[in-house]
Amino acid sequence: MTxxxxxxxxxxYVDGELDPAKALELEAxxxxxxxxxxxxxxxxxMSAAIRDQxxxxxxxxxxxxRLRASAPPESEAGRGRLGLPRWLRSAAAFAGVAxxxxxxxxxxxxxxxxxxxxxxxxxxxxRATLAGRPYxxxxxxxxxVKPWLSARLTxxxxxxxxxxxxxxxxxxxxxxxxxxxxxxxxxxxxQHLIDVFVWPGEAGQADLKLxxxxxxxxxxxxxxxxxxxxxDLNRNELADLARLLSERSAL
Amino acid sequence: xxxxDAAYNLxxxxxxxxxxxxxxxxxxxxxxxxxxxxxRGGGAKPWLLAIVRNSCLSWFQVNRPADxxxxxxxxxxxxxxxxxxxxxQAMRTFDRRMLNEAIAALxxxxxxxLVLRELEDMSYKEIARVADVPIGTxxxxxxxxxxxLGESLRALSNAAxxxxxx
Numbered sequence: 001m002t003x004x005x006x007x008x009x010x011x012x013y014v015d016g017e018l019d020p021a022k023a024l025e026l027e028a029x030x031x032x033x034x035x036x037x038x039x040x041x042x043x044x045x046m047s048a049a050i051r052d053q054x055x056x057x058x059x060x061x062x063x064x065x066r067l068r069a070s071a072p073p074e075s076e077a078g079r080g081r082l083g084l085p086r087w088l089r090s091a092a093a094f095a096g097v098a099x100x101x102x103x104x105x106x107x108x109x110x111x112x113x114x115x116x117x118x119x120x121x122x123x124x125x126x127r128a129t130l131a132g133r134p135y136x137x138x139x140x141x142x143x144x145v146k147p148w149l150s151a152r153l154t155x156x157x158x159x160x161x162x163x164x165x166x167x168x169x170x171x172x173x174x175x176x177x178x179x180x181x182x183x184x185x186x187x188x189x190x191q192h193l194i195d196v197f198v199w200p201g202e203a204g205q206a207d208l209k210l211x212x213x214x215x216x217x218x219x220x221x222x223x224x225x226x227x228x229x230x231x232d233l234n235r236n237e238l239a240d241l242a243r244l245l246s247e248r249s250a251l
Numbered sequence: 252x253x254x255x256d257a258a259y260n261l262x263x264x265x266x267x268x269x270x271x272x273x274x275x276x277x278x279x280x281x282x283x284x285x286x287x288x289x290x291r292g293g294g295a296k297p298w299l300l301a302i303v304r305n306s307c308l309s310w311f312q313v314n315r316p317a318d319x320x321x322x323x324x325x326x327x328x329x330x331x332x333x334x335x336x337x338x339x340q341a342m343r344t345f346d347r348r349m350l351n352e353a354i355a356a357l358x359x360x361x362x363x364x365l366v367l368r369e370l371e372d373m374s375y376k377e378i379a380r381v382a383d384v385p386i387g388t389x390x391x392x393x394x395x396x397x398x399x400l401g402e403s404l405r406a407l408s409n410a411a412x413x414x415x416x417x
Contacts, residue, residue, distance in 0.1 A: 011394040015368065017375050046397055050369040053347045054354055059259035063273050067255070067280050236372040 001029040006036050014043045048190070051234045058211050117228065118210055118217050120177045124184070125195045125215070125230040128173065134186045134193055135171025145172040149183045157183035157198040158225065160248035167194070167241050177228075187241065194231035194241060201226030209235065222246045254296045255280075257371050258303045264366045265307045267355055271314070279306040297373065297380040304363065304381055311359075321359030349411070353403045361396035368393055 006029045012018045013026050030037050128134045137148045142159040149172050150156040161169055168188045175184050175197070182199040201221055208219040216238050218229045227245060231238055258279060263272035279302045311319050354362060360382070367378045375393075379386045 008394075011397070012375070012390055015375070015393070017390075042401075043397065046401065047369060049350065050354070050365070053350050054370060055347075055351050056256075056370055057260045057263035057272070059255045059276070060269070060273065063259065063276060064255055066273075067277060070277070070281065236370075239372075 001025050003033075003036070006030075006033070007039075010036070010040055010043060014040065014047060051236060052190075056211075056235065114208060114219070117178050118208075118212060118219075121195070121197050121228045121230050122212055122215055122217060124175045124177065124197070125193075128184075128186075128195065129193055134173070134195070135184075136173040138171040140169050140171075142169060145169065145185070148172060149174070153181055153183055155183075155200050157185070158223075158245075158248065159185060160245060162187070162241070162244050162248070165240075165244055167244070189233055189237060189241075192231055192233040194229060194233055194238070196241075196245065197226075197228040197230070199226055200224055209239075211235070218242050220246055254299050257296060258299055260370060261300055261303050261363070261366060262307060264355070264362060264370075265304075265359060266310065271310065275306045275310050276303060278310070279303040282306065294377065296371075297377040300367070300371075300381045301383065304383075318359060321362070324360075349404065349407045353400055353407060356403060357396060357399055361392055361399060364389055364392045365396040365400070 006026060009018060009022060009026050013023060018026065030040055137145060139145050139148075140161075140163065142161045146156065146159040149159070152174055159169070159172070163169065166189055170186045170188050170193075172186065173184045175182055177197060177199070180199060182197050185196040185198065187194040187196060201224065205219075205221045205226065207221075208217075210217040215230055215232055216235045218235075218238050220227050220242055222245075227242070229238055229242055229245075233241075255276070258276050259272060262275040262279070263269065266272045266275060279299070282305075283299055283302050308319070308322070311322075354365065357365065363382060364378055367373045367381060373381070375386045375389045378389045382389065382392075384392075
């Protein structure tokens with residue numbers, strides 16, 4: 001592979017867009033070419049810097065409210081094309097209204113509960129970080145952390161080793177959230193601490209992504225366990241961790 | 252409403268202010284409701300962001316025609332004449348403010364691919380759909396964007412260094 005060709009392919013390589021054959025070729029070129037390797041590291045550094053530090057502008061709440069208010073109940077064009085009989089249309093409309101009411105109910109009633117838990121997990125994360133004591137048991141070994149937590153809880157939280165994916169397990173601790181004892185797994189990515197709160201929850205809860213005071217919070221449910229992730233890590237990488245955890249706990 | 256944050260983030264980075272970004276997103280979402288049929292495969296996010304991008308373009312035409320130059324290949328061509336290679340300069344000390352300023356100062360067509368790639372984590376294929384260009388163009392714009400950003404960060408951090416030394 002020529003130097004020029006490697007230069008052209010490097011961006012696609014760093015972005016994970018190169019097909020496997022080309023990627024192997026490029027890796028061989030990188031292995032024997034320290035300049036290209038340095039260029040590759042610089043590109044990765046820049047990408048990480050942007051993801052970490054550039055502003056992500058989440059939509060203001062006022063805008064979301066305004067848009068909800070302006071949403072048309074049903075579009076004229078769509079109705080014409082569907083060509084449904086009148087009775088079916090009103091049935092569909094009724095189902096639509098029922099669905100909207102259900103969504104509204106979950107949106108209106110849940111936030112109170114979710115908002116409270118979000119506040120509690122965020123507070124726990126900040127307290128642990130401030131105190132410089134992110135875990136009660138320090139270990140990167142899942143087979144040490146899991147039994148330690150299980151011995152102190154009424155459930156056994158799934159603990160995954162994700163160091164190969166760049167999320168290093170640093171330990172675990174106990175905390176008290178939403179009126180129950182919960183497991184907290186402490187992960188690290190570069191300089192960022194990530195707390196993963198786990199406890200048994202009800203199924204069927206919607207996933208959630210929040211930003212509070214510069215921290216990203218993400219929640220999902222898997223196998224009757226509730227997972228809440230809190231970190232100052234950027235939301236893309238936090239979402240990566242959530243996806244990895246949810247794949248892992250399925251095993 | 253799904254992808255509203257992504258829609259606002261793109262509009263905010265393109266218009267570079269909150270008020271106009273809100274207008275653009277509102278306009279785009281109304282269009283999206285009207286042309287819901289346009290959503291056929293390929294995911295809702297690139298589809299919505301393509302509409303947001305078009306709303307940005309119309310908004311530029313009316314309110315800030317001068318900024319449209321940032322989308323014009325012929326104009327942008329004169330900005331970076333060097334061969335696009337991997338050589339983004341090593342970045343020394345720069346802070347969050349500097350980085351945000353440097354991204355905001357990029358020509359529009361580079362800013363949009365960078366925001367979609369790094370902040371929205373979209374694939375080249377999805378970005379190509381949003382920006383309505385071939386994938387090869389996405390790739391060359393991204394490498395151009397990173398090179399320009401590296402250069403301007405280097406200039407900014409040198410300037411800051413001189414201020415401190417004086």
